[in-house]
Structures are given as C-alpha cells and as structure tokens.
Amino acid sequence: MWTFFAFTGPTFILLAVFIFWPIFYSFYLSLFKWNMVSPRKTFLGLQNYKDMFSDDVFRLVVKNTLIMAFFTVVVKMAISLYLATQLNKKIRGSNFYRAIIFSPTFTANVAIAMVWAWIFEPTYGLMRSFLRPLGLPMIDWLKSTSHSLPAVIIVLIWSGIGYDMVLFLAALKNVPLEIYEAAIVDGASPFHVFWKITFPLISPTTFFLTITGFINVLKAFDIARIMTEGGPLNSSNVYVHYLYQNAFQWFRAGYASALALVLFLFIMIITLIQNRLSKSWVHY
Amino acid sequence: MKHHINIRALASKLFTHFVLIIATLVIGLPFVWMLSTSIKGPTEVAMFPPVWWPKVVRFDNFVTAWNTAPFGRFYVNSIVTAAAGVILGVVTAAFAAYAFARIRYKHRNFFFLVMLAAMMIPGQVALIPNYVILAKLNWINTYQGIVVPHVANVFGAFLLRQYFLTIPDDLYDAAQIDGLGHTRTLFHVALPLSRPVLGTLLLYLFIQKWNAYLWPLIVTNKQNMRTLPVGLAMIRSAEYSIGPEHLMAASIFVLMPVLIAYFLAQKQLIEGIAAGAVKG
Amino acid sequence: MKKGIFILVVMLIATTFLFAAAKAEEQKPDRIEILYWRGLTGVAGEAQEEIVRRFNESRDDIHVVVEFQGAYAEILQKMQAALAAGDVPDLVLLDSPHLQIFAKDEAVQNLDRFVKAEGKGFLDDYVPGLLADSYYDGSLYALPALRSTPLLYVNADAFVEAGLPKRAPKTWEEFREFAKKLTKVNDRGETTQYGVGFTLGATTAHWYFQGAVYAYDGRVSDEKFNMYLHEEPAVKAATLWQDMVFKDKTGVPSTTHDDLFTGKVAMVFGSTGSMGNVMRRASFEVIPAFIPGQVRNGVPVGGSVIAMPSTDKWRQWAAWEFLKFFTSPESQAYLAEMTGYMPSRISSAQVPSLVEYYNKNPHWQVAIDQLKYVQPQASVISLPKGTEILRQMVEKLLIGNQDVRKVMAETEADLIKEYNENFK
Numbered sequence: 001m002w003t004f005f006a007f008t009g010p011t012f013i014l015l016a017v018f019i020f021w022p023i024f025y026s027f028y029l030s031l032f033k034w035n036m037v038s039p040r041k042t043f044l045g046l047q048n049y050k051d052m053f054s055d056d057v058f059r060l061v062v063k064n065t066l067i068m069a070f071f072t073v074v075v076k077m078a079i080s081l082y083l084a085t086q087l088n089k090k091i092r093g094s095n096f097y098r099a100i101i102f103s104p105t106f107t108a109n110v111a112i113a114m115v116w117a118w119i120f121e122p123t124y125g126l127m128r129s130f131l132r133p134l135g136l137p138m139i140d141w142l143k144s145t146s147h148s149l150p151a152v153i154i155v156l157i158w159s160g161i162g163y164d165m166v167l168f169l170a171a172l173k174n175v176p177l178e179i180y181e182a183a184i185v186d187g188a189s190p191f192h193v194f195w196k197i198t199f200p201l202i203s204p205t206t207f208f209l210t211i212t213g214f215i216n217v218l219k220a221f222d223i224a225r226i227m228t229e230g231g232p233l234n235s236s237n238v239y240v241h242y243l244y245q246n247a248f249q250w251f252r253a254g255y256a257s258a259l260a261l262v263l264f265l266f267i268m269i270i271t272l273i274q275n276r277l278s279k280s281w282v283h284y
Numbered sequence: 285m286k287h288h289i290n291i292r293a294l295a296s297k298l299f300t301h302f303v304l305i306i307a308t309l310v311i312g313l314p315f316v317w318m319l320s321t322s323i324k325g326p327t328e329v330a331m332f333p334p335v336w337w338p339k340v341v342r343f344d345n346f347v348t349a350w351n352t353a354p355f356g357r358f359y360v361n362s363i364v365t366a367a368a369g370v371i372l373g374v375v376t377a378a379f380a381a382y383a384f385a386r387i388r389y390k391h392r393n394f395f396f397l398v399m400l401a402a403m404m405i406p407g408q409v410a411l412i413p414n415y416v417i418l419a420k421l422n423w424i425n426t427y428q429g430i431v432v433p434h435v436a437n438v439f440g441a442f443l444l445r446q447y448f449l450t451i452p453d454d455l456y457d458a459a460q461i462d463g464l465g466h467t468r469t470l471f472h473v474a475l476p477l478s479r480p481v482l483g484t485l486l487l488y489l490f491i492q493k494w495n496a497y498l499w500p501l502i503v504t505n506k507q508n509m510r511t512l513p514v515g516l517a518m519i520r521s522a523e524y525s526i527g528p529e530h531l532m533a534a535s536i537f538v539l540m541p542v543l544i545a546y547f548l549a550q551k552q553l554i555e556g557i558a559a560g561a562v563k564g
Numbered sequence: 565m566k567k568g569i570f571i572l573v574v575m576l577i578a579t580t581f582l583f584a585a586a587k588a589e590e591q592k593p594d595r596i597e598i599l600y601w602r603g604l605t606g607v608a609g610e611a612q613e614e615i616v617r618r619f620n621e622s623r624d625d626i627h628v629v630v631e632f633q634g635a636y637a638e639i640l641q642k643m644q645a646a647l648a649a650g651d652v653p654d655l656v657l658l659d660s661p662h663l664q665i666f667a668k669d670e671a672v673q674n675l676d677r678f679v680k681a682e683g684k685g686f687l688d689d690y691v692p693g694l695l696a697d698s699y700y701d702g703s704l705y706a707l708p709a710l711r712s713t714p715l716l717y718v719n720a721d722a723f724v725e726a727g728l729p730k731r732a733p734k735t736w737e738e739f740r741e742f743a744k745k746l747t748k749v750n751d752r753g754e755t756t757q758y759g760v761g762f763t764l765g766a767t768t769a770h771w772y773f774q775g776a777v778y779a780y781d782g783r784v785s786d787e788k789f790n791m792y793l794h795e796e797p798a799v800k801a802a803t804l805w806q807d808m809v810f811k812d813k814t815g816v817p818s819t820t821h822d823d824l825f826t827g828k829v830a831m832v833f834g835s836t837g838s839m840g841n842v843m844r845r846a847s848f849e850v851i852p853a854f855i856p857g858q859v860r861n862g863v864p865v866g867g868s869v870i871a872m873p874s875t876d877k878w879r880q881w882a883a884w885e886f887l888k889f890f891t892s893p894e895s896q897a898y899l900a901e902m903t904g905y906m907p908s909r910i911s912s913a914q915v916p917s918l919v920e921y922y923n924k925n926p927h928w929q930v931a932i933d934q935l936k937y938v939q940p941q942a943s944v945i946s947l948p949k950g951t952e953i954l955r956q957m958v959e960k961l962l963i964g965n966q967d968v969r970k971v972m973a974e975t976e977a978d979l980i981k982e983y984n985e986n987f988k
Contacts, residue, residue: 003466007383010376014436015402022410083307086300097304101311106546108495110513111535115318118528123828124330126317138754143817166554222497232963240408248641251948260409330826419649506631
C-alpha cells in the first residue's frame with residue numbers, strides 16, 4: 001500500500017495543489033464580487049449564477065461555443081477519416097502526404113492564428129484570390145458578424161485534420177486483412193465493407209477522437225483570442241475567451257469563477273453521457 | 285477482361301492521388317504563403333492579386349523581426365521549459381500509471397476516478413489561484429513556475445496505464461521471480477515495452493508545452509524568461525512599427541526548428557503515435 | 565541558575581538583533597533598486613528605455629530596472645495578478661482610464677504627500693489639461709507619462725490624386741465630402757480604396773468617437789455619471805459615422821494602421837503617440853491633422869500615466885525620484901521629440917533640442933496646437949467595462965448597422981448598470 005502511495009504521490013500532490021484546490025477557491029470566489037485589486041470582497045451568494053442566465057452575451061457565447069464544437073469535430077473527423085482511407089491504399093508517396101498533412105499539429109497556435117488572419121484579410125489575403133474565381137465578393141471575414149465564427153472554425157479544422165487522420169490511419173492499418181478478404185469473397189460492396197466492418201472496428205479510435213476533440217474545442221482560446229478577440233459584436237466569442245475577458249479585462253473575478261465552474265460541470269456531464277454511449281457502440 | 289480491371293484500378297489510384305494532393309495543398313499553402321510574405325517588401329505585401337515570388341526579396345525582414353525581441357533567449361526558455369515539463373511529466377505519469385496497473389490496493393479504483401476527474405477540469409479555472417501559490421513560493425518568473433503547475437499529467441498516466449495493462453502478466457511475474465521490486469519492474473519491464481506509447485506521449489506533451497501561451501504569459505514578467513509563443517504574440521502588439529511581412533518572418537523563427545526536427549523524425553514519430561493510440 | 569543566565573543572554577542577543585533590524589529599516593539603503601513596468605513598443609518603448617538609462621547614469625543611489633509588460637490590456641491583467649499575489653512593481657505605466665480602478669482601492673500610492681514635500685507650486689509647470697485625469701477623489705495618484713490626443717492621419721498623395729486640396733478636412737461635413745472623393749471602386753464593383761478606416765481597437769474605438777461627439781458640442785457623460793449619449797450631438801456624430809459606412813460606403817471598420825500603409829484607406833485616426841511610427845512606415849506623404857471640428861473643436865486627452873504601487877518606504881522614495889525625472893521638462897521634451905507624444909511640462913517648450921526639432925518638422929507642432937482644445941475623457945471610461953461597452957457601441961453602429969437611437973439607449977443602460985454594480 002505504501003508503494004502505491006509513493007508511486008502515485010507526486011501526481012496526487014501536484015493535482016491537489018494545482019488543480020483541485022483552485023476549484024474550491026474558484027467556487028469560493030464565485031460567491032463574491034471581487035475586482036481582484038482590493039482585498040474587499042462582496043458576498044453575493046448565488047447571484048453570479050443567476051446573472052449568467054440573464055446575460056445575453058453568455059447565451060451567445062454558449063451558442064457560439066457549441067456551434068464551433070459541433071462543426072469542428074464533425075467536419076474534421078469526417079475529412080480526416082476519408083483522407084485516412086485514401087492514404088491507406090498502397091500508393092507511392094503516402095509518407096510524404098502524411099507528413100505534410102500532419103504538420104500543423106506541431107505549429108504554435110499563435111503562428112497559425114497570425115498567418116490565417118493575414119489569409120483572411122479582405123483585400124490582400126490569399127482567401128480573396130480563391131473566392132474571386134468563384135465570383136464571390138470580397139468578404140471581411142474577421143470583421144463580419146456572420147463570417148468571424150466560420151473563420152475560427154475553418155482554422156480549427158485545418159489545424160486538427162492531421163492528427164485525427166494519423167490516428168484513423170493507424171486504426172485502419174490494424175484491421176486484419178483477412179476480414180477484408182473474407183468480405184470480398186462474400187461479395188460485399190466497398191460501401192458495405194466500410195460501414196459494417198471497418199467503421200465498427202475502428203470505433204475505439206473514433207470514440208477517443210470524439211471525446212478529446214469535443215472537450216478540447218470547448219476549451220479553445222488561443223485562435224479566437226488572437227484572430228478575432230471574440231468579435232465583432234461577440235459573434236466569435238467563445239466560452240473560455242469570455243471567461244478570460246471577465247477575469248482579466250473587466251475585473252469580474254467572481255463572475256469569471258462562476259463561468260469556469262459551469263464549464264466544468266458541463267464537461268463532466270458530456271463525459272458521463274459519452275461514457276454511457278460508449279458501452280453500447282464501441283466494439284473492442 | 286484484365287484490361288478493364290486495370291483501368292478501373294488505375295482510375296481509382298489517380299483519384300486517390302488527386303484527393304491527397306488537394307489535401308496537401310490545402311494544408312501546405314498557408315505555410316508557403318507565410319514564407320512568401322516574409323520576404324516581401326511593404327509594397328509587394330499589399331498587392332492584389334497576390335504575388336508569390338516577390339520582385340524584390342527582402343531578407344532583412346528577418347533581421348528586423350529578430351531585433352524586435354530577444355528571440356535567442358525565447359528559444360532557450362522554450363526548450364528548457366518544454367523539455368523539463370515533458371521529462372518530469374512522463375516520469376510522474378509512469379509511476380502513477382504503474383501503480384494503477386500493477387499495484388494492488390483496496391481503494392485503487394476510487395483514486396483512479398479522482399485522477400480522471402482532474403482531467404476534466406478546464407485549466408482556465410486555475411489561472412489566478414495558481415498564480416497566487418507561485419507568488420507565495422517566489423516562483424514567479426522562474427522556470428519552475430512555468431513548468432511545475434502542469435507537470436501532473438493525467439492523460440499520460442491514463443495512456444500508460446492502458447498500455448501497461450496490455451503487457452502480459454507472465455512478463456511481470458517473471459520480473460517478480462527475478463526479485464525486481466516495483467520500481468525496477470517499471471523501468472526495466474513496463475517502460476521499455478511501452479516504447480510506442482511513450483513516443484506518443486512525449487510528442488503530445490512536447491507540443492502542448494512548446495505551444496503553451498496563456499500560462500507562460502501570466503507567469504513571466506521579464507523578457508529574459510518568456511517563451512516563444514509569448515514573445516511572438518508580444519511583437520503583434522507592435523502593430524505600428526512592423527507590418528505583416530515582419531510578423532510572418534517572426535512566425536518562421538518560431539516554427540522553423542520545430543518543423544525541421546519534425547520532418548527529420550516524422551516517420552518514427554507518426555508511427556509511434558499511431559501505434560500508441562491504437563493500443564490505447 | 566545557569567539556565568536562567570542562558571535565557572537572559574539569548575533574549576539579550578535577540579533584542580539586539582531586533583533593534584538592529586529596526587534600525588536598518590530606518591536607514592536608507594545605499595543603493596535602492598526599483599522595478600518599473602512599462603508598456604508600448606517601437607519608438608515609444610525605446611524612448612522610455614533611454615530615460616531609464618539616463619536616470620541610472622545620473623544617480624548612484626537608485627537603480628531602475630525596467631520590464632516590458634506588453635500592451636495596456638496585458639499590463640492590466642498582470643497588475644491584477646500581481647496584486648492578488650502581493651508582488652507588485654514599484655512603478656507601472658497605465659493607460660490613463662485604468663488609474664481610477666487602482667486608485668479607488670488604494671492599490672497605488674496617494675502621491676499628495678510627495679507633492680507637498682516638494683514645496684509650493686511643484687505642479688504649476690505641468691500642463692493642466694494633461695494632469696487632470698491623474699486625480700481621484702481630489703488626490704493625485706499618478707503623473708502624466710506619455711500623453712496623447714487623437715489625430716487624423718491622411719495620405720497626402722491620395723488627396724492630390726483625388727483632386728483634393730493638400731490638407732485635412734476641417735469639419736466632419738468636409739470629412740464626409742472628402743471621403744467620397746477618396747473612395748475608388750473598380751469595374752467589378754469592389755472598393756479598392758476607402759476614404760476612411762474607422763478604428764475599432766479595444767483601447768481606441770471609444771476615444772475617437774468622443775472626439776466626434778465633442779466636435780458637435782456634446783458629451784458622453786459627466787462627473788456624476790449622468791449620460792448624454794441620447795442627446796442630439798452624440799446622435800449626430802454616430803449617424804454621420806454610420807452613414808459613411810453603410811450609405812456612402814466610403815468608410816470601413818479598421819483595426820490597424822496597416823490599412824493606411826497598404827492603401828486600403830486614405831485616412832485613419834491615430835494617436836499623437838503613433839506619429840513617429842506612422843511617419844516612418846508610410847511610403848507616401850502623410851499629413852497629421854486635427855480631429856475635425858464641427859460646431860467647435862474638442863478632443864479627449866489620452867495616453868498613459870505612471871502610478872506607484874510600491875509599499876516599501878524607501879522604494880517609494882526612490883520611485884518618486886524617478887517619477888520626477890521622467891516628468892522633468894528635459895525628459896518630456898526628449899520623449900516628445902522621439903515619439904510625438906506631448907510634453908506634459910509647459911517649460912519643455914523652451915528646451916532647445918525640442919524647439920529646433922519642431923522648427924525642422926512643423927507637422928509635429930500639430931499636437932501642441934491641438935492642446936488648446938483638450939478636454940478630459942468621459943467619466944465612464946474609468947468604469948471597468950466602460951471602454952468595452954463603448955467599443956461595442958461603435959461595433960453595433962459600424963458593423964451591426966443598428967438603429968442609432970436604440971444603440972445609444974442600450975449603451976447608456978449598460979453604462980449605468982456597470983456604474984451601479986462596479987463603481988459606486
């Protein structure tokens with residue numbers, strides 16, 4: 001037993017200090033109004049939580065975050081799965097393709113946000129030269145209430161495809177050849193082979209990527225912060241960015257703490273639901 | 285008959301290449317664009333239709349960008365904090381993972397759930413409380429301040445535990461028979477067998493720590509302790525004295541070493557990730 | 565007995581130590597090192613470093629360590645974190661609206677006692693319009709560091725090309741007319757050059773808008789936080805801006821001055837503080853000019869102040885010495901010459917190098933001349949979310965194209981709420 005604690009000790013001590021204690025302290029703070037500057041804290045009880053539900057910006061931010069999470073995860077996984085199936089075929093140069101497509105994973109978000117901000121520039125950016133031949137008008141992506149969130153989503157998808165693709169590829173390669181051979185002998189169509197055989201066999205990977213992908217997107221901050229700062233008019237403001245604004249720009253430590261706790265609860269619920277679901281559709 | 289099948293097969297192969305080429309272009313073009321912009325002068329940067337190879341190549345953009353902040357120092361800081369974070373993180377995770385996989389304890393499951401719970405907590409909640417702790421320890425603006433709060437690595441422990449569980453019992457039993465204690469078993473049996481997953485973990489953690497932005501920003505006060513992403517973002521607020529060409533040049537400093545290392549080692553790295561994730 | 569003597573001796577030694585320690589507290593250390601957190605990049609950053617260097621060279625007993633902390637927003641964030649942790653710098657450069665928040669909670673030192681110790685008339689040489697917003701509740705909490713007023717920067721070459729006189733528009737009506745001539749549309753219907761870029765920066769959108777409101781002889785709010793956005797002047801200013809973007813299609817929201825340099829727009833608003841950078845980076849002739857007037861001329865003051873969070877007695881003394889140096893006529897003249905920020909000392913105007921500099925570069929005189937029209941910013945700027953609410957107002961007008969009166973009413977409601985909840 002002592003060995004157990006010796007081995008897990010460092011991890012638990014660090015978790016206790018840097019992850020668990022902050023939650024309690026944040027919960028404590030969420031019951032107050034505190035501007036982080038003065039020692040004076042005003043007790044509010046649950047007022048911060050009540051305010052959240054009447055806060056229009058909060059509602060918008062939640063909507064944006066969910067839209068962002070949904071589209072990013074779904075589109076990214078669909079594209080990367082498709083690419084993985086293509087890459088799985090025996091063709092020359094697959095390593096090269098794979099290497100390039102995976103490269104954004106290594107790239108710092110700051111740099112990604114900066115180059116994409118320049119790409120989205122309405123007059124001189126690369127995006128305009130792609131839209132022009134399609135007859136589309138100049139779009140000021142980052143300053144438009146309708147296009148700023150899509151811009152962020154595009155960047156998140158772009159940078160995430162590689163990682164998902166590589167994991168899918170590994171999972172695909174792990175499907176034993178005999179299964180395919182058996183299916184072909186049985187006269188199954190490629191479509192049937194994929195959905196009824198391959199897809200279920202790679203479900204642990206799909207499951208893993210869905211959970212981690214979704215949760216990571218909920219916590220997205222860097223790209224939104226650097227490309228759009230949540231604007232304009234909060235059209236690309238996402239949850240953690242709103243939390244950051246409240247805590248560090250508007251001196252609402254109490255309210256920000258309440259936001260953090262709600263996010264925490266939300267993520268917990270999602271994880272529990274997905275756990276339930278996994279028991280039914282993941283095949284090992 | 286044979287002829288027929290060959291054409292179909294060929295068409296399918298061509299289509300696959302076509303799809304992959306498009307994907308590669310979509311992913312690769314922004315990087316090329318970044319390079320292209322970084323060597324343009326102020327007039328060519330602002331041209332439409334865009335110019336890919338400028339008439340006047342301005343390598344001095346890199347000099348200007350380099351001089352706007354101490355990038356050499358930023359490099360050192362990023363390397364030190366990322367490396368330290370990764371090593372400490374993997375070691376603590378390995379110990380914890382081993383304990384959860386191989387050390388019998390009555391309440392083991394309970395503690396495991398506690399650890400999993402920690403994974404679900406968004407880091408942003410801990411920003412100010414963690415800063416307060418660091419200040420009391422006098423760790424503001426130090427390497428340990430940047431590294432330590434994020435050493436505890438539940439994801440790594442989880443991943444390693446999964447992997448350790450798949451190692452056949454006989455191997456562990458053999459170690460026990462040979463008289464190895466838990467620690468030696470961990471380092472001589474479990475970890476060596478986990479090389480694929482270790483690769484994944486090291487890579488994953490390194491990326492996270494190298495790219496970390498918000499926490500190093502808050503923890504560091506002096507230029508001499510800032511990391512690359514923080515340094516890069518700070519240049520951006522110098523919008524009045526530098527233009528997109530310098531921003532792109534600076535981005536390249538930040539990306540280049542990582543991308544070069546990546547391309548040299550990518551085969552092993554990608555395959556490591558792949559193998560690790562599948563087992564996991 | 566032995567034990568008793570032993571205890572006595574220990575106590576004696578302990579007391580001596582305590583006494584010595586207390587005495588040491590009393591004595592001024594030979595060399596005090598203080599920490600100054602600065603902001604601003606480019607020329608303004610370098611100029612501050614030079615002032616620090618000069619100060620350090622001139623004194624053996626104080627050494628200032630200067631750290632760049634990022635943009636105003638980052639400095640704000642770091643100050644909060646530093647205060648929460650009890651680890652503050654001795655001096656910090658703050659965007660002037662941020663001062664109130666810290667002053668209110670005594671997170672920065674009340675400087676009255678330092679001023680008093682300097683003797684009578686110490687503050688007389690400070691330009692009143694630039695000193696006004698360093699006060700809170702009647703006491704002084706900072707000194708003006710790098711002060712600015714908004715300016716209009718125009719692309720003179722583009723003006724000439726458009727057949728306009730080579731001068732900036734004098735009134736907002738003229739501004740609108742000029743913008744129409746400066747806007748170019750190609751045959752695909754795309755606008756290749758806009759007359760003006762309306763700045764939506766987080767720290768500046770509200771500032772230029774105030775300039776427009778003042779020109780129409782209106783105001784945003786007063787010391788008692790009564791709101792005036794619903795009145796005609798503010799409504800007129802807002803409507804003009806909105807119509808230029810959506811009806812005339814001669815204006816466009818902008819976030820950086822790059823839009824001027826790339827030729828996307830022919831006019832931008834900027835600060836006197838960015839004059840150095842703008843003139844250097846432009847590849848065409850730039851004319852800095854007054855913010856257009858209308859019924860009258862009036863501009864809000866802006867820029868930064870330096871406050872003193874330090875809590876240690878001797879470090880405070882050292883910090884005050886540096887503050888005096890930073891705001892001395894010579895230092896302010898140097899800063900003005902290098903950056904285009906305005907000297908906060910009246911007698912800076914007599915410093916020879918500055919006189920010569922203005923003679924060689926008459927454009928820089930603009931900021932000085934506009935000083936006679938300077939007014940303090942609206943009180944709501946000091947509310948924690950004040951500038952953000954005003955920035956969102958500008959966004960609603962220039963991006964959302966929402967009804968002007970409705971936007972003004974909403975903004976006032978938000979400001980009043982913010983005042984009631986977070987300031988009173």
